[in-house]
Amino acid sequence: MDSQFVDHIMIGLIAIMLIAIAVILFYNRLWLSREKKENADNKNKTNRLAIILQTGRLRLWIYKVSKRRYVSITETGDYTHEYNPIDFALFFDRDDFERLRSIIFEIREGIRESGTIRIKGIPEADGSQKQYEVMLSIVERDDKGRAKTLLGVQRDITDILRREQEVSQLLMRYHTVFNSALSDMLYYDKDGCLSDINDKALETFNIADRQELIHSKQQLKDNLLFGSIDFKDTDVIRTTAIAEKDYLERNESSIKLSEDSDKFYYEASINSVTNQNGELEGTYISGCNVTEMVESFHRQEAGVKQLRKVHKNIQKYIHNINYALRVSGVRLVSYYPDSFTFEITNNINQTQLTMSQVRCIRLASPRFRKDVSIALNRLDHRVPKPIDLTIEIILHDQKGRPIWLMFNMIPLFNDKGKVERYFGMCRNMTDMVETERRLSVETRKAQETETLKQSFLTNMSYEIRTPLNTVVGFAELFEIDHDPADETVFVDEIKKNSNQLLELVNDILFLSRLDADMIESNVTETDFALVFDSCCLVGLNNAKPGVKTIIQNDYEHLVVDIDFDLVNKVIQRECLIAVAFTSQGTIHCKYEYWHGELILTFEDTGAGFDENIESTIFERLEHNPKLTDYGTGLDLPIIQAIVQKLGGKIEIQSEKNKGTTARITIPCKASLIEKKREEE
Numbered sequence: 001m002d003s004q005f006v007d008h009i010m011i012g013l014i015a016i017m018l019i020a021i022a023v024i025l026f027y028n029r030l031w032l033s034r035e036k037k038e039n040a041d042n043k044n045k046t047n048r049l050a051i052i053l054q055t056g057r058l059r060l061w062i063y064k065v066s067k068r069r070y071v072s073i074t075e076t077g078d079y080t081h082e083y084n085p086i087d088f089a090l091f092f093d094r095d096d097f098e099r100l101r102s103i104i105f106e107i108r109e110g111i112r113e114s115g116t117i118r119i120k121g122i123p124e125a126d127g128s129q130k131q132y133e134v135m136l137s138i139v140e141r142d143d144k145g146r147a148k149t150l151l152g153v154q155r156d157i158t159d160i161l162r163r164e165q166e167v168s169q170l171l172m173r174y175h176t177v178f179n180s181a182l183s184d185m186l187y188y189d190k191d192g193c194l195s196d197i198n199d200k201a202l203e204t205f206n207i208a209d210r211q212e213l214i215h216s217k218q219q220l221k222d223n224l225l226f227g228s229i230d231f232k233d234t235d236v237i238r239t240t241a242i243a244e245k246d247y248l249e250r251n252e253s254s255i256k257l258s259e260d261s262d263k264f265y266y267e268a269s270i271n272s273v274t275n276q277n278g279e280l281e282g283t284y285i286s287g288c289n290v291t292e293m294v295e296s297f298h299r300q301e302a303g304v305k306q307l308r309k310v311h312k313n314i315q316k317y318i319h320n321i322n323y324a325l326r327v328s329g330v331r332l333v334s335y336y337p338d339s340f341t342f343e344i345t346n347n348i349n350q351t352q353l354t355m356s357q358v359r360c361i362r363l364a365s366p367r368f369r370k371d372v373s374i375a376l377n378r379l380d381h382r383v384p385k386p387i388d389l390t391i392e393i394i395l396h397d398q399k400g401r402p403i404w405l406m407f408n409m410i411p412l413f414n415d416k417g418k419v420e421r422y423f424g425m426c427r428n429m430t431d432m433v434e435t436e437r438r439l440s441v442e443t444r445k446a447q448e449t450e451t452l453k454q455s456f457l458t459n460m461s462y463e464i465r466t467p468l469n470t471v472v473g474f475a476e477l478f479e480i481d482h483d484p485a486d487e488t489v490f491v492d493e494i495k496k497n498s499n500q501l502l503e504l505v506n507d508i509l510f511l512s513r514l515d516a517d518m519i520e521s522n523v524t525e526t527d528f529a530l531v532f533d534s535c536c537l538v539g540l541n542n543a544k545p546g547v548k549t550i551i552q553n554d555y556e557h558l559v560v561d562i563d564f565d566l567v568n569k570v571i572q573r574e575c576l577i578a579v580a581f582t583s584q585g586t587i588h589c590k591y592e593y594w595h596g597e598l599i600l601t602f603e604d605t606g607a608g609f610d611e612n613i614e615s616t617i618f619e620r621l622e623h624n625p626k627l628t629d630y631g632t633g634l635d636l637p638i639i640q641a642i643v644q645k646l647g648g649k650i651e652i653q654s655e656k657n658k659g660t661t662a663r664i665t666i667p668c669k670a671s672l673i674e675k676k677r678e679e680e
Contacts, residue, residue: 059154062139065108065147092132093120103136108147113138118157131158184268186285192220195282204289206254220283224251225266237270240290257291265294318348331426333407335379337419344426365392365402375407382419386410390429397430404433451516464508467501507634514641519566521645525671526564528591528598529555535568536589539575544583552590559672560598566642567598567666573635574602574662581606581660593673597648598666605659617652639664 060073070088072081089097096119103115114137121130133155140149184201188194194217197210207213220226225241243264248255255264268287275281325332325346334343342360345352355363357376364372368391375389390406397403409424474490474497482490513519533551540549571589578587585605592599609617618640636652643650648666 059156061152061154063104063136063150063152065149070152091121093122093129096120100134104150107136107138107150110146130156131161133157183286183288188220188283188285190280190282192283194218194220200288204255206256224248224253226268226270226285236272239268239270241266241268261291261295263291265289265291322347322349329428333409333424333426335409335422337380337382337421340380363393363395365394368392379409379422382411384411384413384419387422387424390433392433401430401434404429451512464501464504467497467504470497471501504634507638511634511638511641514638514645519645521563522565523561523563525559526562527557527559527672528562529553529558529674531564531568532571532591535571536575539572540579540587540589542576543579543587546584547579547582548586550586550588550590552588554590554592554675555673556676557672557674558593558670560593560668560670562598562666562668563646566646570639570642570664571600573639574600574664577635577662578602578604578606578660581608583607585659593670596667596669598668600664600666602662602664603659604661608654608656608658608660610656 062071062073063069064071068085070083070085072083085101092100096117100117100119103112103117106112107115114135116133116135119132119134121132123129135153135155137151137153138147138149139151140147142148184204185196185198186194186201187196194214197207197213202208202210202213224247225243226239241264243253243255243266245257245262245264248257248264257264266287267290268285271284271286273281273284324330331344331346331352332348335341336343340357342355342357343351343353344355360376361369361372371389372391375387378387387407387409390404392402392404395403406427406429407424408427409422411419412421412423414420471494474493477490478487510519532553536549536551540551543549575587575589582604583606586603587605588601588603590601592601618636640650643664643666646666648664650665651663652660653663654660
């Protein structure tokens with residue numbers, strides 16, 4: 001009995017356990033099914049959220065008030081990254097982010113519950129910049145009801161703003177084009193009623209009040225110019241309307257014509273606007289008043305005939321000018337400061353020669369290149385004055401003569417009063433210059449003859465008087481009572497003064513020729529070392545007894561370019577002067593070549609002269625009794641004239657009773673310099 005009871009109890013327990021296990025399995029199965037369903041629902045919600053976020057170009061992030069951190073949320077609702085305010089601010093414009101933070105602070109302090117703000121992103125590499133709209137709201141509060149977590153829904157509105165801007169600009173362009181178009185613009189709605197008209201059309205049709213015209217609901221069919229046109233079957237109609245003055249007056253049109261116009265010409269384009277179904281939405285008329293243009297065309301046709309006649313006369317005039325230029329040899333010249341070019345032509349319609357500044361300067365002969373450069377500089381600086389220049393160029397004519405050109409140019413001004421270019425004429429002046437040259441030569445010869453004559457008379461009037469009076473005086477002694485023994489003295493004095501008179505006349509003639517520049521300089525290569533001694537000996541030949549003459553020649557060879565004949569006269573006369581002044585002692589003659597100059601030195605121990613007459617020794621008409629008489633008295637003036645003609649100078653230093661030193665410097669070029677050796 002007891003064992004059966006135990007068995008029943010065991011069976012009951014086992015049954016209860018099986019039932020419990022079945023129940024557990026059932027509920028487990030039910031829980032798994034519900035969890036799977038919930039996961040599927042969550043996945044669907046997540047997918048829908050992702051689609052919503054992608055479609056709306058949304059981005060979610062939250063702001064944790066306690067931590068002051070920004071947390072980015074993915075499309076599946078997961079937290080991705082946590083940012084501090086400084087890092088999070090790097091995604092936005094700095095000023096806009098500060099305004100965003102201000103709204104967050106106001107929500108945190110309970111000043112507002114939510115907020116919306118437009119904020120710019122950071123500039124992209126290509127220079128573009130995103131625009132966002134951020135909506136802030138509270139998603140979690142603390143125990144005191146204050147905001148604990150804020151949700152930020154960030155929407156990319158860059159494309160939306162761009163489209164809005166494009167639409168705004170499109171509307172603005174429409175109104176701008178419609179209202180500011182250079183042509184008349186009229187718009188009629190689908191019922192043919194005028195609904196808009198621009199300012200240009202109001203001016204053309206002489207309408208003062210736009211609103212009054214639109215409120216009058218003028219119909220297209222009542223339009224005097226285009227009311228009879230059927231435009232419904234055609235998209236675009238281009239037409240020209242002509243209305244006579246009487247027609248406009250009969251219909252009481254507001255169009256006003258000028259007193260010279262009998263017709264009104266109007267050109268227009270009529271455009272029909274239809275919708276997608278082909279139904280008429282409205283009509284645009286764009287046109288303009290072409291009355292003035294048509295009448296101008298008519299006047300132009302009449303003017304063309306007159307222009308052809310004038311053109312024919314101008315061509316004939318140009319032909320005559322070109323013929324005159326060719327025959328006369330005159331050339332037209334133009335200079336353009338902007339391009340620095342010089343144009344020469346003998347034909348108005350064609351440029352014959354174009355030259356640069358460098359070529360103009362090179363074309364001139366060397367002595368005129370500076371003048372050409374100065375003239376071009378004045379042209380470049382746009383000097384508002386005429387330019388006159390006569391130059392010699394490097395070219396020669398058929399006769400071998402250098403060509404002379406004369407330029408006369410005047411400035412031409414633009415509308416602003418600034419010199420734009422220079423225009424003038426160029427004439428060949430070769431024949432005239434050659435004639436003037438010949439005339440100048442003949443004039444100079446005549447002047448030289450007159451100068452020679454005057455110089456001869458001036459010198460003769462004083463220098464010849466003394467010896468001539470002596471000759472005449474001794475000759476007259478023969479006519480009076482005299483001792484025959486004195487006749488020898490008379491004859492000797494007459495001979496002496498006659499010879500002196502002859503020398504004086506020769507010196508006067510030579511000096512007069514020097515004054516008249518009739519003695520030409522003949523420069524040749526001369527070995528001066530070989531001829532110096534002989535030149536000195538001729539002058540020193542009559543040295544007084546007891547006077548020692550020294551000729552110092554330190555050169556073996558000295559080949560210089562000099563006029564030997566004139567230099568020889570200088571040396572001989574200097575030696576003669578030294579001989580005349582020196583009665584005892586020495587006469588020292590020497591020379592040297594130094595820095596392109598031949599230096600002649602003559603030293604003597606003669607009588608010398610006082611310092612007070614040093615300034616008058618070269619005067620031709622000054623005679624000082626303290627100065628010892630010698631020769632003709634014109635030697636020093638002749639020496640000075642010769643030296644000056646050779647481009648040199650003479651210096652004389654003298655001391656009474658101690659001697660005189662004369663130093664003569666003559667510029668010349670040496671081709672061979674060879675001094676004697678010291679042993680020699």
